Amino acid sequence: MAPDPKLRSADLPSQKQVIELLDGEFARAGYEIDQVVVDAAARPPRITIVADGDNGLDLDSVAELSRTASELLDQLDRTGDTPYVLEVTSPGVDRPLTEHKHFRRARGRKVELTLADGAQLTGRVGQGDTESVEIVVRDGRDFAVRRIELADVVKAVVQVEFSPPSPRELELAGETGKGA
Numbered sequence: 001m002a003p004d005p006k007l008r009s010a011d012l013p014s015q016k017q018v019i020e021l022l023d024g025e026f027a028r029a030g031y032e033i034d035q036v037v038v039d040a041a042a043r044p045p046r047i048t049i050v051a052d053g054d055n056g057l058d059l060d061s062v063a064e065l066s067r068t069a070s071e072l073l074d075q076l077d078r079t080g081d082t083p084y085v086l087e088v089t090s091p092g093v094d095r096p097l098t099e100h101k102h103f104r105r106a107r108g109r110k111v112e113l114t115l116a117d118g119a120q121l122t123g124r125v126g127q128g129d130t131e132s133v134e135i136v137v138r139d140g141r142d143f144a145v146r147r148i149e150l151a152d153v154v155k156a157v158v159q160v161e162f163s164p165p166s167p168r169e170l171e172l173a174g175e176t177g178k179g180a
Contacts, residue, residue, distance in 0.1 A: 011082040012040050013073065018047060021076070025068050026051055031061070034091055045084040047073070050091055054105055057090040097156035103133045106158055108175035110165070111135070113148065114155040121146075124165060126173040136172040143169050 013021070015036045026033055035050040051057060051065060066088040073086065097103055097111065106125045113121045113135065123146070126134035132149045143166075170176060 048087045093158045100130045110159040116152045124173045
């Protein structure tokens with residue numbers, strides 16, 4: 001397969017090259033690369049790296065990963081004197097939860113689920129495994145834990161919360177000591 005002429009004209013590395021170059025360093029820092037977008041058509045050209053880890057991605061980590069990525073990318077002959085914007089970012093709250101690791105990282109967070117049978121469910125992510133996840137849901141004035149098979153989840157998105165969850169809800173989610 002011939003290289004993309006847009007990438008060649010901008011002298012930027014390919015998505016695959018960026019991942020191969022940075023994956024090990026990001027992993028050593030405790031993060032994994034979720035996505036790389038190389039946009040040579042943008043002015044200036046842009047390389048965006050979306051990274052995530054089990055404890056999220058704070059601003060200090062973004063800065064450190066950005067420095068590491070910049071140093072390694074600057075060593076490539078391909079970039080030469082071509083100016084480009086490098087952005088290291090987290091997936092954001094609007095990223096759908098599609099894999100076990102996404103649910104694991106969202107543990108303790110409120111999510112909205114759409115199930116294969118069309119049912120919609122809002123609850124807090126609890127413990128899980130590669131096949132299922134526990135969701136803490138309202139049950140009258142109390143809470144209950146439902147085990148949901150990941151194969152039955154059609155859509156899952158983290159919800160933004162403006163008030164702290166109840167200690168009981170967090171306890172059921174396995175997040176004792178993190179709430180109000």
